[in-house]
Amino acid sequence: MNRITSRFVLLIATAAVLPLVIYGAISVRSLRSGTSQSVRDGNQRMAERVANQIGQYLRDNIRVLQSVSAEISGTSLEGWQQERILKDYVLSFPEFREVTLFDAAGQPLATSAIGAPRVRLPVDAAVKERSTYIAPVRVDDDLLPTTTIVVRVPGSHPQAQWLVGEIALEQLWRMVDSIHLNARGFAFIVSEDGRLIAHGNPDKKRQVASEELARNSPQLRFVEDFRAARTGRASVKDEYADEGIAMLATAASVPETGWTVVIEEPTSEAYAVTRRLERQLLIAIALALLVTIFVGYAWSRGFIRRIFALKRVTRSIADGQLDTRVELSGRDEIRELGEAFNSMADRLVELQEDVRKQERQAMFGKIAAGLVHDLSHPIQNIGNSCKLMLRMSDDPEYRETFRTTVDREMVIVKRVLEDLRNIARPIPLERFPLDLNKSVAEAADALRTHADTAGLTFRMELAPQPLFVEGDLFGLSRVHRNLIINAIQATAPGGLVVIATEASERVARVRIYDTGCGIPADRLHAIFEDFVTTKRRGLGLGLAISRKIVEQLGGTISVTSEVGRGTTFTMEFPVTSARPVVVAAG
Numbered sequence: 007m008n009r010i011t012s013r014f015v016l017l018i019a020t021a022a023v024l025p026l027v028i029y030g031a032i033s034v035r036s037l038r039s040g041t042s043q044s045v046r047d048g049n050q051r052m053a054e055r056v057a058n059q060i061g062q063y064l065r066d067n068i069r070v071l072q073s074v075s076a077e078i079s080g081t082s083l084e085g086w087q088q089e090r091i092l093k094d095y096v097l098s099f100p101e102f103r104e105v106t107l108f109d110a111a112g113q114p115l116a117t118s119a120i121g122a123p124r125v126r127l128p129v130d131a132a133v134k135e136r137s138t139y140i141a142p143v144r145v146d147d148d149l150l151p152t153t154t155i156v157v158r159v160p161g162s163h164p165q166a167q168w169l170v171g172e173i174a175l176e177q178l179w180r181m182v183d184s185i186h187l188n189a190r191g192f193a194f195i196v197s198e199d200g201r202l203i204a205h206g207n208p209d210k211k212r213q214v215a216s217e218e219l220a221r222n223s224p225q226l227r228f229v230e231d232f233r234a235a236r237t238g239r240a241s242v243k244d245e246y247a248d249e250g251i252a253m254l255a256t257a258a259s260v261p262e263t264g265w266t267v268v269i270e271e272p273t274s275e276a277y278a279v280t281r282r283l284e285r286q287l288l289i290a291i292a293l294a295l296l297v298t299i300f301v302g303y304a305w306s307r308g309f310i311r312r313i314f315a316l317k318r319v320t321r322s323i324a325d326g327q328l329d330t331r332v333e334l335s336g337r338d339e340i341r342e343l344g345e346a347f348n349s350m351a352d353r354l355v356e357l358q359e360d361v362r363k364q365e366r367q368a369m370f371g372k373i374a375a376g377l378v379h380d381l382s383h384p385i386q387n388i389g390n391s392c393k394l395m396l397r398m399s400d401d402p403e404y405r406e407t408f409r410t411t412v413d414r415e416m417v418i419v420k421r422v423l424e425d426l427r428n429i430a431r432p433i434p435l436e437r438f439p440l441d442l443n444k445s446v447a448e449a450a451d452a453l454r455t456h457a458d459t460a461g462l463t464f465r466m467e468l469a470p471q472p473l474f475v476e477g478d479l480f481g482l483s484r485v486h487r488n489l490i491i492n493a494i495q496a497t498a499p500g501g502l503v504v505i506a507t508e509a510s511e512r513v514a515r516v517r518i519y520d521t522g523c524g525i526p527a528d529r530l531h532a533i534f535e536d537f538v539t540t541k542r543r544g545l546g547l548g549l550a551i552s553r554k555i556v557e558q559l560g561g562t563i564s565v566t567s568e569v570g571r572g573t574t575f576t577m578e579f580p581v582t583s584a585r586p587v588v589v590a591a592g
Contacts (some may be wrong), residue, residue, distance in 0.1 A: 030287070033287060033291075037284055038280060049187070052193075053193070053257060057261070060265070064262055072138075074169060075158070079159050088107060089117060102172065105169065125154055126170075140154075140155055140156075141155070142198065150174055151178060151203050151204060153172075154172050156168055156170050182194065185269070187275070189275060191271025193270075194268055194270075224253075225248070232257040232266060245273060254272070312340050316332055316340075316347065319332040328355050328358070332344045388416075391407075391411045436478050437477060439585055440474070441473065442475050442477070442516065443473050445477070445479065446486055446505055447466065448483065449483050449486035450466050452487070453494065456491070457503055462499065465502070466504075466505050475559075475582055476582045477559050478559065485552040486518075488551070488552045489552065489575050490505065504519040509581065514578070514579045514580075515577070520573055523570065524567045525569070527567075561577055
């Protein structure tokens with residue numbers, strides 16, 4: 007036998023040509039976008055981490071000043087005592103060059119400086135309304151970035167006092183200098199007024215002192231666009247050209263300030279790994295395609311032809327042509343598969359016929375059992391009455407009883423026969439305006455005796471206003487009777503049956519609720535089908551006919567149930583503006 011294992015593998019490879027092309031295109035695109043996004047996300051996380059570190063650095067210095075202000079806010083301290091405290095803090099925290107206490111008028115009260123203080127209290131009213139203020143960064147005589155922090159002094163002074171500290175941001179430079187991406191990737195910080203505060207590139211540090219970050223520079227335009235976006239993440243175009251070199255940039259805002267941290271690196275370095283992997287992937291995909299096409303074409307022609315023959319027969323059988331069979335040549339597994347398929351088709355014909363016989367038998371058995379149950383009692387009552395009639399035919403009172411009994415039982419027999427007939431064809435209904443409240447009340451009143459006999463609490467909760475719908479009086483009465491009788495039969499003595507109506511927008515709603523045994527969840531979806539019942543006996547046509555009547559009248563019927571808790575049937579009908587003839591005449 008010619009083994010098909012190797013040929014099957016080659017067929018799979020041939021069939022994979024198109025998926026391989028699609029996979030290659032998707033892989034290249036995914037690699038390009040995924041790696042690009044990964045690089046951007048990595049740079050963004052680094053920028054945010056640096057921004058948070060700078061913000062934490064500034065917050066620590068603010069807390070130092072707040073600690074100093076809390077210590078000197080006591081009213082019992084003399085001026086020389088306050089100056090001693092300020093000088094001690096300056097010695098303890100080298101970042102602070104000078105700390106000076108000012109009154110509300112801007113006059114120094116105490117300072118850590120030897121001689122007159124260098125710092126001044128800002129006179130801007132907007133600044134004084136804040137409890138903390140960080141001044142714009144400037145470059146001092148030592149060409150180092152410097153800023154001042156203003157903190158309101160707490161306490162019960164007649165007028166507010168302010169503590170102003172001058173801070174040298176040398177640690178800020180060291181932090182920025184430590185950031186490197188590949189060989190030419192650096193970070194820089196731009197102040198709120200567009201001034202360069204720090205730059206990690208040694209060749210551009212002179213711009214910090216000389217303010218050479220030109221207004222038309224791509225870096226500054228990027229920062230301005232980022233700030234204009236009013237977001238914590240860069241949502242602007244993050245690639246620009248700097249001195250002829252394409253750069254990739256990400257930015258993050260520094261908390262507590264208007265500063266912006268920017269991480270930039272040449273795109274050639276940022277995407278170097280991506281482009282190398284992309285070239286390797288394209289070469290691998292091209293080679294795989296060439297090999298697959300060549301080998302697949304050489305080995306798969308005959309194999310594919312027999313697969314198609316088997317496929318055609320499969321579709322014919324799926325369309326119902328069960329007498330169709332497949333004829334395959336060869337002596338391999340495909341031939342064995344065809345023979346097994348033909349055997350399966352033969353067996354399928356036999357099983358289908360067996361299923362049809364069993365379905366017919368089950369259906370006839372169910373109908374027969376239901377008819378016996380539903381007709382045996384009325385027929386037996388008629389028979390017993392006939393026997394008594396032979397002996398009591400001269401008794402006028404019994405003849406009247408006999409007539410009543412026969413009429414009552416014949417109504418039941420006719421109803422069973424009508425149920426069987428209505429399953430086969432639509433129920434004839436006449437639609438005219440009627441009051442749904444009145445229809446429900448009449449059906450409930452007629453069955454109240456049954457509920458009392460069963461020992462149930464029977465309650466009606468009707469809407470206060472009439473609910474006019476387009477309906478058939480006999481059909482709706484039949485639906486209401488079916489549902490109420492089911493509720494009474496499903497509820498144990500001492501239980502509750504409620505019939506309620508209500509209006510909601512353009513819909514009239516009827517709810518029949520009981521506290522009976524409930525319906526299992528696995529049978530709930532099928533209770534409206536023909537010959538389906540949750541009772542031990544009967545045809546199971548009541549709910550099926552009820553649904554047909556409701557749907558013919560343009561309504562809907564639904565059920566919810568919980569085993570042991572009860573069942574609720576809900577019917578909804580569209581409200582009509584038409585009125586019954588009697589109501590309209592009145």
